[in-house]
Amino acid sequence: MTNKIRVGKIFLIVFNVIYALLALLMLAMGVYLARKHYILIEILKRYNKHTATLIVNLDYSIKGDDLLCIVVLVAGSAAVLLIIFNVFSIYTKNTQRMRILGFTLTMLCAIKLTVGCLFLITAQYPVEVKSRLQSNFNRYQDNVRCAIAQNYIENEHDCCGIINYTDYYHLNMSHKPDSCYTHISDVEKELKRDGCAKKVKDYYMARITDIGLICLLVGSLEVFGPISTFFLANAMRTATNTVVPTSV
Numbered sequence: 419m420t421n422k423i424r425v426g427k428i429f430l431i432v433f434n435v436i437y438a439l440l441a442l443l444m445l446a447m448g449v450y451l452a453r454k455h456y457i458l459i460e461i462l463k464r465y466n467k468h469t470a471t472l473i474v475n476l477d478y479s480i481k482g483d484d485l486l487c488i489v490v491l492v493a494g495s496a497a498v499l500l501i502i503f504n505v506f507s508i509y510t511k512n513t514q515r516m517r518i519l520g521f522t523l524t525m526l527c528a529i530k531l532t533v534g535c536l537f538l539i540t541a542q543y544p545v546e547v548k549s550r551l552q553s554n555f556n557r558y559q560d561n562v563r564c565a566i567a568q569n570y571i572e573n574e575h576d577c578c579g580i581i582n583y584t585d586y587y588h589l590n591m592s593h594k595p596d597s598c599y600t601h602i603s604d605v606e607k608e609l610k611r612d613g614c615a616k617k618v619k620d621y622y623m624a625r626i627t628d629i630g631l632i633c634l635l636v637g638s639l640e641v642f643g644p645i646s647t648f649f650l651a652n653a654m655r656t657a658t659n660t661v662v663p664t665s666v
Contacts, residue, residue: 433646437501440636493529500526513651520647523640530637537630548580548615555580558589565595568614572597575617578610585613 500519507515551571557564572578578598579585586594599607 433643437497437640437643440497440640443632443636493526493533496522496526513655516647516651516654520644520651523643523647527637527640527644530633530640534630534633534635534637537633538627548619551615551618552580555585556589559591569595569597571614571618572610575614575621576600576610577612577614577617579613580615581613582611583609583613 500522503515503519507519554564555568558568559565572595578594583594583598586598594609598610600610601607
C-alpha cells in the first residue's frame with residue numbers, strides 16, 4: 419500500500435506541473451480574447467458619432483466572445499488555485515479535501531469542454547458579420563452615417579466593398595470613394611482588391627477555431643486530474659484505516 423501511495427503522489431505531482439502549464443495557457447487565451455474584445459469596445463467609443471450602428475451590430479455578431487473570455491479567465495485562475503490546494507492536501511494527507519478538489523476538477527473539465535464547443539460554434543458567426551456589413555453597405559448612398567461607417571471600415575481594414583471593389587457597381591456608382599484606394603504617393607493610387615467581409619472576419623474571428631480546439635484538448639487532458647486525485651485519496655484513506663496487527 420505504501421508503494422501505491424508513493425506512485426500516486428508522483429503521478430499527481432507530475433499532473434500538477436502539467437496542469438499548471440495548461441492553466442497558464444488558458445489564462446493566455448483569456449487575455450488574448452479580452453484584448454480582442456477591448457479593441458472592439460474602444461472602436462465603438464472612439465467612433466461612436468458616425469459608426470455606432472455598424473459597430474454595435476458587429477459586436478452583436480460576436481456577442482458570445484466576451485462571456486467566453488470571462489469563463490476562460492476564471493477557469494484558468496481557478497485551476498491555479500486548485501493546484502496550490504491540491505499540493506497542500508497531498509502533504510497534509512487530507513483525503514476529504516482531495517475528494518472535494520477531485521469533484522471541482524471534474525466540473526472544470528466539463529466547463530472547458532463546453533467552452534471549447536461554444537468557441538467552435540462562435541466561429542460560424544462570420545456569415546452574420548457579412549450580412550450586417552452588406553446591410554450597411556446597401557444604404558451607402560441613402561444614409562450619410564452608413565457611408566462614413568463603410569469608409570471607416572475600408573480605411574481601417576485596408577479593403578474595398580464587401581466582396582470586392584465591384585460591389586460599388588451594383589450601387590450604380592461609377593466613382594469609388596477614396597477609402598477604396600491605397601495611396602502609394604501623393605499622386606499615385608492603387609485600388610484595394612480585398613473585400614471588407616473577409617478582412618473584418620479575419621480580424622475579429624482570428625484564432626477562434628484554434629482556441630476552441632485548444633480548450634477541448636485541455637479539457638480532455640485534465641480528465642486525468644480527477645482520476646489521479648481520487649486514486650490517491652482512496653489509497654491514503656485505505657492505508658489510514660488499515661489496522662496493523664500487534665504481536666502478543
